[in-house]
Amino acid sequence: MLHIAIHLLVPALVAIWVFPENKYRVFLILASTMLVDLDHLLASPIYDPSRCSIGFHPLHGYIAIGGYGLMLLHKKSRLVGLGLMIHMLLDTFDCIVMDNLPLALIP
Numbered sequence: 001m002l003h004i005a006i007h008l009l010v011p012a013l014v015a016i017w018v019f020p021e022n023k024y025r026v027f028l029i030l031a032s033t034m035l036v037d038l039d040h041l042l043a044s045p046i047y048d049p050s051r052c053s054i055g056f057h058p059l060h061g062y063i064a065i066g067g068y069g070l071m072l073l074h075k076k077s078r079l080v081g082l083g084l085m086i087h088m089l090l091d092t093f094d095c096i097v098m099d100n101l102p103l104a105l106i107p
């Protein structure tokens with residue numbers, strides 16, 4: 001539950017602080033990137049609180065994250081890319097807190 005709350009709270013703060021004149025529209029776009037968690041449906045069990053999403057689920061893989069980074073470069077996909085990068089960052093913090101980050105991510 002806390003996880004979902006943080007995934008909504010951070011996009012809301014970014015929308016309010018960074019895009020005050022378009023905050024509702026920006027928030028909807030950023031919050032919609034939570035759909036990336038649908039890739040959990042491919043895993044079994046679907047939800048495992050002790051599992052680190054980063055590098056495990058296909059849309060949380062390193063190649064996918066690189067793609068989200070590229071989305072930041074193009075104006076039309078920038079907001080979606082930003083939402084996805086925020087999502088991956090928050091999931092990474094989750095993994096650090098759980099002390100369960102795949103070693104490949106640590107240089």
Ligand SMILES: [Zn+2]
Nearest residue numbers: 037053087091
């Ligand atoms: Zn996620």
